[in-house]
Amino acid sequence: MFLDRLLVTLVHLRTGLTHQALGVIYEVGSSTIGRAVREIRPLLAERGFAVPERPGLRLRTLEDVFAYAEAENVTLRIDGMETQVRRPKAGRPGRRAFVSGKRKQNTIKTTTISDEAGRTLWSGAERPGRMHEAGGMYWALFRSWW
Numbered sequence: 001m002f003l004d005r006l007l008v009t010l011v012h013l014r015t016g017l018t019h020q021a022l023g024v025i026y027e028v029g030s031s032t033i034g035r036a037v038r039e040i041r042p043l044l045a046e047r048g049f050a051v052p053e054r055p056g057l058r059l060r061t062l063e064d065v066f067a068y069a070e071a072e073n074v075t076l077r078i079d080g081m082e083t084q085v086r087r088p089k090a091g092r093p094g095r096r097a098f099v100s101g102k103r104k105q106n107t108i109k110t111t112t113i114s115d116e117a118g119r120t121l122w123s124g125a126e127r128p129g130r131m132h133e134a135g136g137m138y139w140a141l142f143r144s145w146w
Helices: 002-015 019-026 030-047 062-072 137-145
Strands: 049-051 054-059 077-084 107-114 120-128
Touching: 002 019, 002 030, 002 120, 019 030, 030 120, 049 120, 054 062, 062 120
Parallel strands: none
Antiparallel strands: 049 054, 077 107, 107 120
């Protein structure tokens, strides 16, 4: 059901719980959770993130977030989280890219940007788990902002 997939995706984005943990909570397999998150995230991103206390304003791109922060003098907090994922199939190009050096597991990293009150303004920029945060995602984000 669509509402179930939406709910589990929102819980995942808000709490950062792994697909495995959410599978236990919702009594389904972690692959079912992963499939739901992969299906719903693009729909949420297309709709954009609502801005607190600014009805009608939606942040759809990273550029929108930085423009909003500059115009409203909002301090942004940028964070990345690793989520364990299933190991990509053998023979798939870039298979090793998903192995996190930190966690020694197959992961993806997701970047989330919030305001000073911790309210999510944008989430995306998923990368394979092997990519180092300081050398990859964050540098690209800061470079595009400056």
